[in-house]
Amino acid sequence: MSPAVPNVKSRVAAISIFASAGMAAAKFAVGIAIGSLALISEALHSSVDVVATVVTWMVVRVSDRPADDEHHYGHGKFESLSALGVIAMLYVLAGGILVESYSRLREGAPPPTLSAIPFVVLVIDIAVNFWRARALHRTARATKSQALAADALHFASDVLGSIAVIIGLALSGFGYVWGDAVAAVAVAIMIALLGLRLARSTVETLLDRAPEGVAETATAAIRAVSGVVDVERLRVRMVGSTHFIDAIVQVPRTYPIDRVEEIKRMAQDAVNKALDNADLTFTAVPVARNNESVRERIMVIARNSGLAVHHVTVHDLGGKLTVSIDLEVDGEMALTAAHDIAHGLERNIREEFGEDVEVDTHIEPLEPELPHGTDAAPDRVETIKAALSRLAADGAIHDIHNVRVRDTDAGEIVNFHCRAAPSMSVIKVHQKVDEIERALRRAFPTVKRVISHAEPPHAQ
Numbered sequence: 338m339s340p341a342v343p344n345v346k347s348r349v350a351a352i353s354i355f356a357s358a359g360m361a362a363a364k365f366a367v368g369i370a371i372g373s374l375a376l377i378s379e380a381l382h383s384s385v386d387v388v389a390t391v392v393t394w395m396v397v398r399v400s401d402r403p404a405d406d407e408h409h410y411g412h413g414k415f416e417s418l419s420a421l422g423v424i425a426m427l428y429v430l431a432g433g434i435l436v437e438s439y440s441r442l443r444e445g446a447p448p449p450t451l452s453a454i455p456f457v458v459l460v461i462d463i464a465v466n467f468w469r470a471r472a473l474h475r476t477a478r479a480t481k482s483q484a485l486a487a488d489a490l491h492f493a494s495d496v497l498g499s500i501a502v503i504i505g506l507a508l509s510g511f512g513y514v515w516g517d518a519v520a521a522v523a524v525a526i527m528i529a530l531l532g533l534r535l536a537r538s539t540v541e542t543l544l545d546r547a548p549e550g551v552a553e554t555a556t557a558a559i560r561a562v563s564g565v566v567d568v569e570r571l572r573v574r575m576v577g578s579t580h581f582i583d584a585i586v587q588v589p590r591t592y593p594i595d596r597v598e599e600i601k602r603m604a605q606d607a608v609n610k611a612l613d614n615a616d617l618t619f620t621a622v623p624v625a626r627n628n629e630s631v632r633e634r635i636m637v638i639a640r641n642s643g644l645a646v647h648h649v650t651v652h653d654l655g656g657k658l659t660v661s662i663d664l665e666v667d668g669e670m671a672l673t674a675a676h677d678i679a680h681g682l683e684r685n686i687r688e689e690f691g692e693d694v695e696v697d698t699h700i701e702p703l704e705p706e707l708p709h710g711t712d713a714a715p716d717r718v719e720t721i722k723a724a725l726s727r728l729a730a731d732g733a734i735h736d737i738h739n740v741r742v743r744d745t746d747a748g749e750i751v752n753f754h755c756r757a758a759p760s761m762s763v764i765k766v767h768q769k770v771d772e773i774e775r776a777l778r779r780a781f782p783t784v785k786r787v788i789s790h791a792e793p794p795h796a797q
Contacts, residue, residue, distance in 0.1 A: 372450060375501070505518075555617075728776050
């Protein structure tokens with residue numbers, strides 16, 4: 338929430354304090370002077386509003402504090418608690434008014450003394466309260482503040498209560514002695530009904546009832562994020578103006594961790610955009626997609642076992658799968674231990690695809706992460722380049738360039754670029770380059786590995 342929001346809430350609440358106090362004092366003084374229970378009741382109602390507004394002003398200063406070690410979800414629930422306190426005061430007031438009204442009706446109390454003053458005061462009160470109710474309602478909606486919403490509801494009830502008092506005074510002026518007491522009863526009933534409406538929303542918030550439509554909006558926002566398979570479960574709770582969302586989201590199990598983290602970030606942005614103010618807890622559940630290939634499933638099995646594999650080939654022999662894998666292990670590892678690792682990998686693959694799958698694992702030493710090496714002498718590079726050009730002569734592969742030779746403890750590593758016809762398939766290019774690589778290793782036994790990069794003509 339931006340720093341400007343708490344300032345707006347506090348300013349609106351502070352203005353309401355002075356407005357409520359002034360109008361309550363005026364109505365109370367006039368009500369006592371003319372002996373009107375309805376006007377006194379409305380003044381007491383406004384007095385409760387003064388107390389409620391003071392409480393609101395203090396609470397909004399607390400509720401907008403950020404989360405801390407003791408309040409992990411922030412302080413927004415303070416607004417709900419203050420709203421419950423105001424509701425309690427309203428019902429006590431409504432009950433007192435009803436008791437006094439019944440007493441006056443039973444005893445036949447004399448009607449109030451009428452003049453233009455109470456009507457002027459009530460018209461001004463209606464205008465002021467109508468303006469304040471609208472201002473508070475707009476601010477409450479903008480800031481999602483329950484405390485300000487309660488304050489707006491009080492002023493709305495003041496407007497209706499003042500209208501009821503005017504009607505009651507008018508009835509008394511026309512000779513209906515019960516008009517003032519009945520108007521007081523009407524004020525009490527309106528206070529009770531409006532309090533009931535506020536109590537419902539406040540209690541629902543305290544009971545963590547999901548706000549209507551929020552779960553659907555958040556679910557749609559998360560599902561729209563690229564990479565999300567589905568939303569398995571989503572829960573929402575409101576604390577103050579913040580939507581706290583707990584989502585369990587399915588993601589492809591073939592995705593690396595950094596890709597999943599990117600999905601989480603995009604989901605948070607999407608939910609914030611949809612709901613304006615949200616705190617998303619994103620739990621990723623890896624699942625197999627319907628279009629997941631056999632090779633991808635094998636790579637997942639190996640990765641889950643912490644094994645380095647490459648050159649995975651899969652063939653379908655009339656309904657029977659054959660799998661070949663190059664497995665890299667520590668070169669200093671004993672063959673028995675390496676064989677146990679390979680056997681475990683093969684067992685996991687059979688558990689995934691069935692016992693009849695044929696698995697062959699080629700064990701090879703794991704390449705050092707940062708092998709020591711140096712650039713070969715220029716004459717050696719030229720010798721290797723000449724040999725590559727000779728091997729590629731009169732073939733589909735041509736224009737050998739960017740040749741690099743490095744000396745390592747394990748032997749020479751050769752990298753080179755070459756060109757091929759743009760219409761050649763990848764398979765054909767790979768076959769031709771493999772022929773050159775094998776011929777180079779036969780001609781130079783010290784060459785341990787050859788890495789080629791084929792490109793079409795005029796490629797950069």
